[in-house]
Amino acid sequence: MRTAQLIQASGLSKDTIRYYEQRGLIPEPQRSSNNYKLYPKSTLELLDFIATAKQLGFTLNEIKNTLHLFYDEDLYCDSAIDLLKNKLMEVSQTIKQLETQKKQLLGEIQYFKHKKSNK
Amino acid sequence: MRTAQLIQASGLSKDTIRYYEQRGLIPEPQRSSNNYKLYPKSTLELLDFIATAKQLGFTLNEIKNTLHLFYDEDLYCDSAIDLLKNKLMEVSQTIKQLETQKKQLLGEIQYFKHKKSNK
DNA sequence: CTAAACTCTGGGGTATACTCCACGGTCAAG
């Protein structure tokens, strides 16, 4: 699979793919004689794995430390569950903070409504 | 008020204050003959205003575009309310996305639990 | 053979909100 195909199949830009390569998220592809990159199918699957993980809220760094799950999912159910649970707690925590922010915003709105009615 | 006092009273670092100055969030202070900065009291109040706005989720850029509220709060109740409502919607939107993320995470956890029990 | 399309690389730019460093001037105490 050449670069153009991978771009097309993954929906990612060449720069994103290159960036993932540089960050070590996907392995360096082989080269053909003209130095063009040749990706194995697994890279496409890996990119899907990465996309899913991103959607779940994982950063690229976190995903990088999780690649063993992609390569041997069956072996690491427990650690997968741990990672997911941790992220779940993070997300819940963030939601809580935002709920607090919401309350404060509502309070401020009330304050200005009150002030306005006193003009 | 000199720099040290403002740092002390605001709880911000010298670098943060300087940064706010550069960004135009607080006005350039006067200088004494030795070139030391001399802040008026209002700057401290302004820093408190900024801190509050930050807590409500506003970025420094947004805050900068909102400074007229600080300088003439009474005149702009309506626009204050608009700004707050917009931010409220933003926050609510973010919360929704995170709730979705949470559901997906729970789904993934179930998936791995299931997979594990089948080993 | 030439022009267009494809590919590679290195390196700079973006947004956010600061922090940290180093160099140098100023001031007060002893």
Add this chain to the structure above:
DNA sequence: CTTGACCGTGGAGTATACCCCAGAGTTTAG
């Protein structure tokens, strides 16, 4: 007069996830 605290400046660095550009080799169609 010197030492240490205080103050100011410019500029680099941090984290995240990319985007964009330019220069140059390669390949393919006509």
